[in-house]
Structure formats: structure tokens, C-alpha cells
Amino acid sequence: MKSILIVDDEENIRETLKDVLEDEGYAVFLAENGKVALRILDTHVVDVILLDLWLPEIGGMDVLKMMKERDSNIPVIIISGHGTIDTAVRATKEGAFDFIEKPLTIEHILNVIDHAIKINALKEENLALRQGNLNSYYMVKGSSDVYNGIEKLISSCAHSNSRVLITGENGTGKEVVARKIHEMSQRRGAPFVAVNCAAIPQTLIESELFGYQKGSFTGAVSDKKGKFEIADRGTIFLDEIADMSLEAQAKVLRVLEEMQIERIGGVSLIKIDVRVIAATNKDLSHLIKERQFREDLFYRLNVVPIHIPSLRERREDIPGLLNYYFEHFAHESTNKMKVLSDEAAQFLVQEYTWPGNIRELKNLVERLTILTRDVAVGLEDVKNNIPYLHEAEFLADGSFVYNEKDGLREAKENFERNYIVNVLKKNKNNITRTAQVLKVERSNLYKVMKRLGIW
Numbered sequence: 001m002k003s004i005l006i007v008d009d010e011e012n013i014r015e016t017l018k019d020v021l022e023d024e025g026y027a028v029f030l031a032e033n034g035k036v037a038l039r040i041l042d043t044h045v046v047d048v049i050l051l052d053l054w055l056p057e058i059g060g061m062d063v064l065k066m067m068k069e070r071d072s073n074i075p076v077i078i079i080s081g082h083g084t085i086d087t088a089v090r091a092t093k094e095g096a097f098d099f100i101e102k103p104l105t106i107e108h109i110l111n112v113i114d115h116a117i118k119i120n121a122l123k124e125e126n127l128a129l130r131q132g133n134l135n136s137y138y139m140v141k142g143s144s145d146v147y148n149g150i151e152k153l154i155s156s157c158a159h160s161n162s163r164v165l166i167t168g169e170n171g172t173g174k175e176v177v178a179r180k181i182h183e184m185s186q187r188r189g190a191p192f193v194a195v196n197c198a199a200i201p202q203t204l205i206e207s208e209l210f211g212y213q214k215g216s217f218t219g220a221v222s223d224k225k226g227k228f229e230i231a232d233r234g235t236i237f238l239d240e241i242a243d244m245s246l247e248a249q250a251k252v253l254r255v256l257e258e259m260q261i262e263r264i265g266g267v268s269l270i271k272i273d274v275r276v277i278a279a280t281n282k283d284l285s286h287l288i289k290e291r292q293f294r295e296d297l298f299y300r301l302n303v304v305p306i307h308i309p310s311l312r313e314r315r316e317d318i319p320g321l322l323n324y325y326f327e328h329f330a331h332e333s334t335n336k337m338k339v340l341s342d343e344a345a346q347f348l349v350q351e352y353t354w355p356g357n358i359r360e361l362k363n364l365v366e367r368l369t370i371l372t373r374d375v376a377v378g379l380e381d382v383k384n385n386i387p388y389l390h391e392a393e394f395l396a397d398g399s400f401v402y403n404e405k406d407g408l409r410e411a412k413e414n415f416e417r418n419y420i421v422n423v424l425k426k427n428k429n430n431i432t433r434t435a436q437v438l439k440v441e442r443s444n445l446y447k448v449m450k451r452l453g454i455w
């Protein structure tokens, strides 16, 4: 079911639109001003926004900008009054999808909404195709003994229903392993549902995981299935499991014990048939000692433990990965396949520490494929494309490294990246604490980290 957010200060317009749109089968959220609208966007999935430009307090144009900053993918349709066409046109320049003039005709509104949804679906499809979604979970076979051991473990546990707990540093391939297990199991025809427990605001974890019943709280305008229900007959991947609050942990534990869930506001228990795979980059035994992670939940999850060692602990695997990704990105970008000089290869295979593991390797190879001009890639090219290499210099005296290639934008990004990486280190990679220190929402911090390539 698609959902629409209506932002208008006139109650009768909101209510009339709501009736019409609900009749058409949309879920509808209502906001009387920008603040309420932004709050709804922070907590709900919205497919299309109808936005009036004349709003009290924060004006519609500013609301539009804030919406676009949060998520530029949701189409915003402007509702404009008489004589405000100019502004409406300006709004489309600011990224609004289209505008409709008052008085509103129902047919026109429905058409524009339908159009917006279709165009967006196409955009997403293209994006998924471009990113080669399927390819992005390809698993290069390992040459090291440890990785071969992991591959064996995967095939031997895939057919059972046992729970698996995957541990390993950032970017070591925990999700790749989880998906592989799902693909090799009899559950492969059913969904694999990945839940990033750290990226969901704590207040929403319950509704995300268990869903809710229409009317169980303000804003619950329709029934919503939770991730456990969506994953029925398939696999649920609970990622970053250590970042769940103790409260959420208690709820998940109950579900794992009973294998049934109750939607928020629901009246009955729903049986679920789900295989649970969890992952974390944290040391759970340490967190258990500090009473931040429940020991009973740990035992429930840790039936088959799979630990993926960091790349620097299994350097034999690096050449195969480099090869695969140089070929992959050459193919994708239609650039010639690059060739590393002996010096560069030696540095990457034998010396570099790879703090970001396979994810970092993949990003580096993509940059080298696109950014370097010659087919031959030397040691300097490689070092210039590793953003963290100069990090120590960068913060030692609070100054920065001047790099003539960087414009203000790159410089800002470098600063942001280094700052976040350092605060993360200071807080032992604890995202919650880092977000508090940086005074940002934890889920937002994740988005920023992703954008900057830290995560």
C-alpha cells in the first residue's frame, strides 16, 4: 500500500483529500504544519507528499528544502493557491515533482500522484539495475584457510534451521555470508529481510520488527506488517544486533523463544516460521559483562558462530578480491581494466592495514578504475586514493592537510570524515555514544557515514 503525506493548514482540505485518497486505497498521514510533517517523515515511510506552500511558522518553500535534505527521493507535489503560480514554479526548480492549482479537482490530483509514484518506481528500478543489485552480494572464493573454513561452515549449516551469529569488523562481509546461507537453504524462494537494528530509531524498533494494527496509535492509519512477518518462511537478518536497546532485546528474545509475534495493538499472536541470522562488529562478551547485552539473548542467537577475520589477518585473499573487483568495475564503467604496478600490489597485499576491510577494498578499486587516467596504476595513485592514510597528520595539531586537488566540498567532506572517524575511535566504535557526542540522531549518523564511505 502506498502512503501519502498531506501538509496543509486548512483542516477541511486535509480531511477531504484524506477521504478521497483513502477510498483510492492509499494510506494517508496528515500534518497541519511543517514541523509535524517533518516529524512524520522521521518516523514513517512516505511515498508521496502533497505540500501547501502557504503554511504558518515555517513557510512551504523552507519545508520543501528540509524535506529534500532528508530524503530527496520522495516526490513532493505542491498545492498552490491563486496567484502563487510563480512560487510553485520556483518550487519545482527546488526539486518539487509538480504542482497543482487550487481549486483542486480530484481527478487531477489522482493523476499527478499516480504519475509521481510510477516515475519514482522507474527511477528506483534503474538505480537498482545500475548498482547491479544482484552482483553486489557476490562472494569471491577465498584462498586462505580461514576463509575456506567459513565457506565449508556456510554449506554445512545452510540446510538446517539453526540460528547463526556472524561476527567480524566493519566491511568483512557479514551480510554477504548471511545472504549466502539463505541462498543455499531451502528457504531461498522466500524473502531475505535485512534489518539494521542500529539505523532504526529506538522508538520505532518495535513497530518495525513486529508491525502494528490500524488505529493502535496516532498515525497508524493502516495495518503494517513487521519485518518478522514479512520474512515468514524465509530468513531475517538482524544486523548490528548489539545496537539494540535492552528493552528491544527483551522483546526480540521473547519472539525467539516463542516464534510468534504480536503486532502493536494487535489482539492475537501470529505464528512465524523464520530463520534468524544475526550479526555484529562488537565484542558481545564484553557487552554482556557491562550489562549492555543480554546473555540469554546471546545464547539464543549464537548457535552456529561464524567469525570472519579482518582482511589483514588473511592477506592471501587480497589478490583474488582485487582481481575480481578490477574486472567488475572495468566491466561496469566500460573503462579498460586497470593493472597494478608491482609496488602498488605489494603495498596493498602485504602492507596496508585495510581498516575498512573488503568494503574499503571495493571502494578503492572503484575509485582507481574511474579516477586514474592510465591503465597502469602506481603506488602514488593508490596512496592518493586512500582517504584515511593521512588521518594522523590531519588531527595531530588540529590542522589539516592541504591538497591542491580538493575543492571546498572535498575539504569539508574530508574534515567531516576524519572528525567522525576520530570521535568513533574515542568512543570505541559505539555508534550511540558517538551520535550523542556529535549531537545528531543515530539513524542520521548512519546516513552520513554511508555517504562519506566510513560505513
Ligand SMILES: Nc1ncnc2c1ncn2[C@@H]1O[C@H](COP(=O)(O)OP(=O)(O)OP(=O)(O)O)[C@@H](O)[C@H]1O
Binding pocket: 136, 137, 138, 139, 140, 141, 168, 169, 170, 171, 172, 173, 174, 175, 176, 177, 281, 358, 359, 362, 455
Ligand atoms: N567474499 C566476498 N567477495 C566479494 N565481495 C565481498 C565479499 N565479502 C564482502 N564483500 C563486499 O564487501 C562489502 C561489505 O560487505 P558486507 O556489507 O557484507 O560487510 P559487513 O561485514 O556486513 O559490513 P558492516 O559491518 O560494515 O555492515 C560489500 O560491498 C560486499 O559486496
Ligand SMILES: [Mg+2]
Binding pocket: 174, 175, 239
Ligand atoms: Mg553489514
